[in-house]
């Protein structure tokens with residue numbers, strides 16, 4: 001199996017390479033892309049000796065060449081944000097399976113991606129702990145109609161127990177302290193606002209072809225149950241494990257087969273109680289905004305995603321406060337006229353509208 005790792009120097013990228021090193025001796029990493037961390041990229045190039053490497057100076061066309069390299073069987077898209085969409089589409093069109101960490105691709109263009117994947121006979125497999133859990137729970141389920149609901153679990157993030165007055169004053173440093181997972185900065189902020197769960201709701205809708213009415217969000221602070229599926233006979237399947245992204249990565253790369261490894265095991269006695277809560281959209285308005293975007297559909301999720309990405313960047317630089325993120329998205333929703341998505345051009349237009357909107361701030 002020949003692999004391309006896009007975003008090799010990031011959190012998912014480096015863990016993907018760790019999985020290849022430790023669990024997949026026959027896999028070859030033939031393409032790597034980096035962004036800012038050039039010393040790390042250099043050392044990865046020395047270790048894996050890929051045929052093609054991309055850095056931003058090379059231009060976007062070469063990034064597409066990386067996603068479509070003729071020798072590659074599977075593309076791991078571990079890019080962050082809207083930059084991930086074109087490589088996802090290009091890889092699918094070139095007949096590559098895609099192991100997709102870049103959930104923003106599905107949020108902005110889920111319908112296009114799933115349609116293209118079925119036309120080109122390729123698999124789009126999630127590298128997201130919840131969606132990998134759902135996929136594992138669905139193993140052996142041959143009829144989507146047997147699913148009564150998908151239960152998407154959420155840790156609740158670092159501010160789960162904070163009152164609104166305290167969250168209002170939260171800094172980027174507070175938000176970057178995630179209780180269970182160590183991840184890149186953008187998704188860590190998305191986890192604090194619960195936008196991440198909203199993005200995952202949309203991601204689940206497209207990946208598993210289920211209506212929003214059949215996807216429920218449940219806060220589970222211990223992050224041990226990674227998500228569940230309830231079937232029409234009332235049976236509930238859950239996937240449990242340590243909060244370790246290497247398992248979803250391995251499961252995606254191994255084509256839904258089980259590969260032995262020595263990752264840390266779940267210790268039930270040490271884990272203690274597993275608890276559950278309803279999500280609070282009053283303290284976490286981004287979740288309600290994402291649900292709204294999911295329901296309206298069309299180009300609205302693309303606008304939300306682009307405005308959110310910009311706002312998260314501003315929050316990380318202490319230029320806006322925590323609730324400034326949701327306020328900006330709500331304002332964008334108020335002034336944007338939603339359009340149908342018939343092709344990539346509609347998404348480009350929505351993102352251009354969002355760009356103009358945020359530049360006016």
Ligand code: NAD
Nearest residue numbers: 007009010011012034035079080083101102103183184187
């Ligand atoms: P990260 O910031 O650690 O890494 C992002 C990578 O993308 C970097 O390697 C960088 O080289 C590259 N990159 C950034 N901007 C780019 C651009 N404009 N063009 C090209 N390359 C660019 O992020 P991450 O935490 O690894 O997240 C990657 C994706 O995986 C995100 O979509 C995130 O939502 C998803 N995800 C991450 C985790 C996790 O545990 N980190 C879990 C689930 C899903």
Ligand code: MG
Nearest residue numbers: 128129130200
């Ligand atoms: Mg997740």
